Amino acid sequence: MAEVARTAGVSTATAGRALGGYGSVSPEARTRVLAAAKELGYRRNDLARAVITGRSDTIGLVVADIDNPFFAAAVRGVSDAARAAGYEVLLANTDEDPHRERSAVDVLLARRVDGLIVAPTWGDPEHLQRAQRSGTPVVLLDRRIEGVDLDTVMVDNFEASRRAVAYLVDAGHRRIAMVTGGTRRSQVAPPGQRGVSTGRDRVEGFLRGAAEAGLQEPERYLRTAAGTPDLSQRATADLLAGHEPPTALFASDSRVALGAVKAIRQAGRTIPDHISLVAFDDADWTGVVTPTITVISQPAQALGRRAAEMLLERISGAQEEPREELLPTVFIERDSVAPCADDTRGA
Amino acid sequence: MAEVARTAGVSTATAGRALGGYGSVSPEARTRVLAAAKELGYRRNDLARAVITGRSDTIGLVVADIDNPFFAAAVRGVSDAARAAGYEVLLANTDEDPHRERSAVDVLLARRVDGLIVAPTWGDPEHLQRAQRSGTPVVLLDRRIEGVDLDTVMVDNFEASRRAVAYLVDAGHRRIAMVTGGTRRSQVAPPGQRGVSTGRDRVEGFLRGAAEAGLQEPERYLRTAAGTPDLSQRATADLLAGHEPPTALFASDSRVALGAVKAIRQAGRTIPDHISLVAFDDADWTGVVTPTITVISQPAQALGRRAAEMLLERISGAQEEPREELLPTVFIERDSVAPCADDTRGA
């Protein structure tokens, strides 16, 4: 910059003003500086600027796995909203490992991000609260943490799941199973905080829906820790092979549904004749398989966008109470649910 | 840091050495500094460090759309390799807009990324060459640019496509269609550089395969500018409704395939009885639809990982000639291709 200033015949202060767009500069000085900068191939150093201003115009984004379609869409939403406001996005994956989440947050904080959007995984969220307290706003995406004062953008997983079960019950089903990832057993945490809120809420919605229908022992048909297609396939196969197999299945996300569909097919059963299926997430393929799958559609991209918007509000100094914002899900009826054909429905 | 130094009773220089892990510090001084830092809640400012060292330990990643499964996987690969080496990833989407690509590169350069991984879209690549020349290494991901000296990691799209067509020809098909996105018509660029190399190479592979089989006017069955499921669905419907409809279809990626499957189903045809299908990309759903889809599988995540590795080599000063690295595709035979049943196969 000093060289640009020299070439343009002004002080570095004036050159800085012309290049940085602050203060006031005469039109002629500005053009001279700009010309000199172009001639010399000058490129601004945003890092040095950030050191001075204390703002990096960057937000940190921490998700479990960008390669999961839900998060990919959410990241896209965050990215779009961020860029529209002149912010860049620093991305980190955790693979649901609390240790990686914590270290990712530490690194992003050291890089002086102006704010953080986190889809928190299961451990102690103290690092998130500390970040917020020390002046870096945090917005939770897709997952809430009880007893923590942070903005949160998500859907009503409990209610959506309860309704899905009610829908299956209305179709006459009584032996309704749920396959889900998330809720791990081998986990050290207070009971209320096990697993990820998304998984917990969906399981509780399932249990509530089952209870409301007076179903006996719904836990008998609940399979957790099946978060990948492969695990889900095995869990579903297990369910189908059991005594009094379920006549309907609720899959907690599209990857779980993928494994479930495979297992059902391999077991020689057909959807929806032998077993009905409802899944979370309107993945692209759910509309193209035979039969098409009835799903609870989540506005993944909009969730990301809203999270970014809320974060940007906080960054610009909004001081209201932390709020939990719920975006609506859409229940899309397709062809994977049929009335229960099983005579033993009373079982 | 000055306060930490004061608390620990050492100079800022020594505190810096203890905190920054450079130079040499006595064990006792180190422990005193670390204790003081912890007590004061000191958090290092990596931005200031980057200003001094000239290295930000950050790489910029520019792709068309993170919400596309191929790129999501590639980004994951880049991210993993980057983190393993202590680098962070700054992400940008272009939506295939050359203007956005250029401005994204400009912003990332201003943030002093140590290197760039770009899946280049169609316009003039001068900004990429300039970045490389001015000392920020650039690696091209998934797409090459002719006549440009940049490292590139991709697959052999031409050969994979040629083989896919040959496979269909071997099954007896003569009216083979291709639906693809990418190659736009309304584009201002020298003929050889229209569209994105991936799309061009696949089209040329298709044409070569057709030529080798002696097929007449293969262009008649070529539909470009159908990069989204919706556009692809329309293009496929159009093909099916035409005179002498194709008996086999080659879809240039999984999203195109999705639209094609929908169109085929809506037209009342079945795969593979009426029409065979081969698609690029082993999307998760291609193994679960009926019938399962025969695909050319790309190692998307490995492409990202290799791109990051090559970039890191350049960053650490490797000076060899730029190279183009091809990762192998895998042709996965499933159930969407059947021998041609059409009597008029000579047409």
Next chain:
DNA sequence: GGTTCAGATGAGAACGTTATCACCACATCG
């Protein structure tokens, strides 16, 4: 016992910006 050398330390410069302040010229106003 002097020379050499490595380890440890501090003072202060350096990195490339923005922030602060003082100053000037000039217009505006009463």
Next chain:
DNA sequence: CGATGTGGTGATAACGTTCTCATCTGAACC
């Protein structure tokens, strides 16, 4: 005409680090 702004400018401090250099200590070596 003097007081009061206001836009433009430059010198220099400031940001929070790392880098450079000089100095000191003590051990090892012949």
